[in-house]
Amino acid sequence: MKTLAVLHASQLVTLAGAPRPRVGPEMRELRIVANGGMLLRDGIIVATGSSDEIARSVPADAELVDAGGRVVLPGFVDAHAHPVFAGNRVDEFEMRTLGASYEEIAAAGGGIQSTVRKTRAATEAELEQQALTHLQRFVACGTTTLEAKSGYGLSVEDELKILRVIRSVAARSPLEIVPTFLGAHAIPAEFDGDVERYAALVIDEMLPLVAAGGLAEYCDIFCEQGYFDIATARQILEAAKSHGLALRMHVDQLTNSGGASLAAEVGAATADHLEQTDADGIAALKRANVQPVLLPGSVYALGKTRYPRARDMIDAGLAVVLSTDFNPGSSPTQSIPMVLSLAATQMKVTPAEGVTSTTVNAACSLNRFDEIGSLEPGKLANFSIFDCDDYRELAYFFGIPQTHAVYVCGVEAFRV
Numbered sequence: 001m002k003t004l005a006v007l008h009a010s011q012l013v014t015l016a017g018a019p020r021p022r023v024g025p026e027m028r029e030l031r032i033v034a035n036g037g038m039l040l041r042d043g044i045i046v047a048t049g050s051s052d053e054i055a056r057s058v059p060a061d062a063e064l065v066d067a068g069g070r071v072v073l074p075g076f077v078d079a080h081a082h083p084v085f086a087g088n089r090v091d092e093f094e095m096r097t098l099g100a101s102y103e104e105i106a107a108a109g110g111g112i113q114s115t116v117r118k119t120r121a122a123t124e125a126e127l128e129q130q131a132l133t134h135l136q137r138f139v140a141c142g143t144t145t146l147e148a149k150s151g152y153g154l155s156v157e158d159e160l161k162i163l164r165v166i167r168s169v170a171a172r173s174p175l176e177i178v179p180t181f182l183g184a185h186a187i188p189a190e191f192d193g194d195v196e197r198y199a200a201l202v203i204d205e206m207l208p209l210v211a212a213g214g215l216a217e218y219c220d221i222f223c224e225q226g227y228f229d230i231a232t233a234r235q236i237l238e239a240a241k242s243h244g245l246a247l248r249m250h251v252d253q254l255t256n257s258g259g260a261s262l263a264a265e266v267g268a269a270t271a272d273h274l275e276q277t278d279a280d281g282i283a284a285l286k287r288a289n290v291q292p293v294l295l296p297g298s299v300y301a302l303g304k305t306r307y308p309r310a311r312d313m314i315d316a317g318l319a320v321v322l323s324t325d326f327n328p329g330s331s332p333t334q335s336i337p338m339v340l341s342l343a344a345t346q347m348k349v350t351p352a353e354g355v356t357s358t359t360v361n362a363a364c365s366l367n368r369f370d371e372i373g374s375l376e377p378g379k380l381a382n383f384s385i386f387d388c389d390d391y392r393e394l395a396y397f398f399g400i401p402q403t404h405a406v407y408v409c410g411v412e413a414f415r416v
């Protein structure tokens with residue numbers, strides 16, 4: 001049995017509490033232990049308390065981790081990311097600085113389709129190598145659990161290839177990875193806009209193989225005018241449910257097309273993006289207990305100004321989640337601290353609400369509350385030490401690394 005004692009945290013941010021998502025004023029209750037410590041055994045948290053208390057109960061053979069007056073937080077849970085793709089879109093990024101819009105670039109064959117072409121041409125080994133590089137940056141920013149979507153293959157063979165890569169990098173990275181099938185991310189160029197024919201491929205061929213191979217826990221879809229409309233999205237999501245997959249959805253990013261209401265109707269775990277969602281959509285999410293996943297990095301990186309209505313959602317009692325949306329086109333960042341900064345400055349989400357949204361609430365959205373999301377006895381010893389003495393500094397300082405060390409199941413995964 002290996003015992004580890006973490007001592008001298010200026011703040012041990014536990015988020016201890018009821019085993020359910022936090023809503024309303026609860027989102028500001030972080031249950032911080034000043035000068036805190038933790039006892040861990042075999043990768044599981046055994047006790048939390050003041051550093052002095054913990055120090056008194058440390059067995060002689062325990063390994064000590066001195067937090068040195070720094071902040072200790074649960075590992076971040078990033079509940080929305082697209083980490084497997086080939087190449088990047090830095091050329092398009094530059095074109096956008098010169099005035100081209102994301103939509104114009106997509107119409108000229110760029111955007112998602114350019115990443116699809118490169119990803120189809122890449123081998124599994126190449127995709128694995130690139131993904132592992134991306135994953136290590138998540139860890140370096142303090143993330144310990146990551147949801148990972150397919151969606152840059154858009155053919156039976158290439159979607160399965162990406163899901164296999166997700167499975168193999170999960171075994172090689174310290175991150176715990178939750179796989180999501182996003183075959184309905186876009187309509188591939190060779191289908192020439194024939195949504196119905198492509199939806200049939202997703203439903204009749206992709207979904208059965210994904211489910212039979214146990215390659216995904218969730219099915220996601222890009223529900224938007226010109227991509228997958230409400231009726232088509234409903235068909236695909238119902239088919240996914242019949243294969244035992246739970247649901248996440250990209251909705252209301254570019255237009256308010258009623259996606260939030262569809263998420264409520266089909267019982268999705270999450271409705272993600274929601275930049276255009278109105279009061280009716282918020283009420284529908286509330287009635288059906290769907291968790292909103294807000295992605296301010298994609299609004300920022302696209303140079304847009306319309307952020308989702310996080311304050312209205314928190315005030316309505318929704319269990320808000322914040323995530324990076326890491327992807328090569330609209331949100332090339334793995335940094336949850338950057339997301340906390342954007343949430344605070346652009347969406348008026350307090351640092352405490354931001355921390356709750358990226359730990360406990362995100363863990364609930366991935367159906368993993370029993371294991372992760374807070375620092376409490378019985379949970380996995382997934383935690384990060386940040387080089388600050390007040391957790392609010394994570395949202396206050398931006399664009400600089402503050403991670404000191406990251407542990408997954410009590411094992412060091414990163415250290416400066």
Ligand SMILES: [Zn+2]
Pocket residue numbers: 080081082250325327
């Ligand atoms: Zn996304």
